[in-house]
Amino acid sequence: MALDIQTVPCLEDNYAYILRDAETGKVAVVDAPEAGPLIEALEARGLGLDLLLITHHHPDHIDGTAELRAKYGCEVWGGKADAHRLPPLDRALEEGDDIAVGASTGKVLDVSGHTVGHIAFHFAGSDAVFSADSLMAMGCGRLFEGDGPMMQTTMEKFLNMPDSTIVYSGHEYTQSNMKFALTIESQNADMLARATRIDSARERGQPTVPSSLAEEKATNPFLRAHVQSVKDAVGLPDGSDAEVFTEVRRRKDNF
Incomplete structure (x- = not known):
């Protein structure tokens, strides 16, 4: 039986997730940007909290930890x-x-790159991966601690997952990521169609996260360093996947 997963917006643009196992009633949260919205969401459903899973050390993913532990004993x-x-x-x-x-x-x-030591949680039976700031919707996290080859290795782990996997990432950055992605593959029909959906969703105040891995594989330039059109677009037609990824990331950092 698959997990029941609820997205909880936190802070300005963070997402945390409540996971409930239907068979046992056990409840987990992935990341704790702040405690208040998570407590409100849990109480609205009459849930406790058994487990908090943390992806990485940045304050906007852990600052609610102490309050959640104190309240629930998780x-x-x-x-x-x-x-x-x-x-x-x-x-x-x-x-x-x-x-x-x-x-x-x-x-x-291990999905190091954004930070060294960043982890993700893959629940294959629920077609879910909680990637936080490694793989993001139409993007990936800035490389604060790792480098391009390290993050390309991480991207390959996501590429090897089934297309049916749903990517639960850490931030609502999709619209800005999309604008950059279009500078790499401006004629990508899948990307153009997704851009229309993203703009429409944001105009209505709707989230663009989570996203499907099939969609990410088709439109996320950081998952497409192996694709010849991307290699050509960044002037590295014979470059390695790691070299191409690194150039795409460099361009995003300067976008």
């Missing part, structure tokens, strides 16, 4: 490589570790 799990700069962890996670929310099981992925 366990806090996060990356072992990040443990020295995370709130105290009940379990330190590494790539390949199994995790469970009740009867719903997932895997931990």
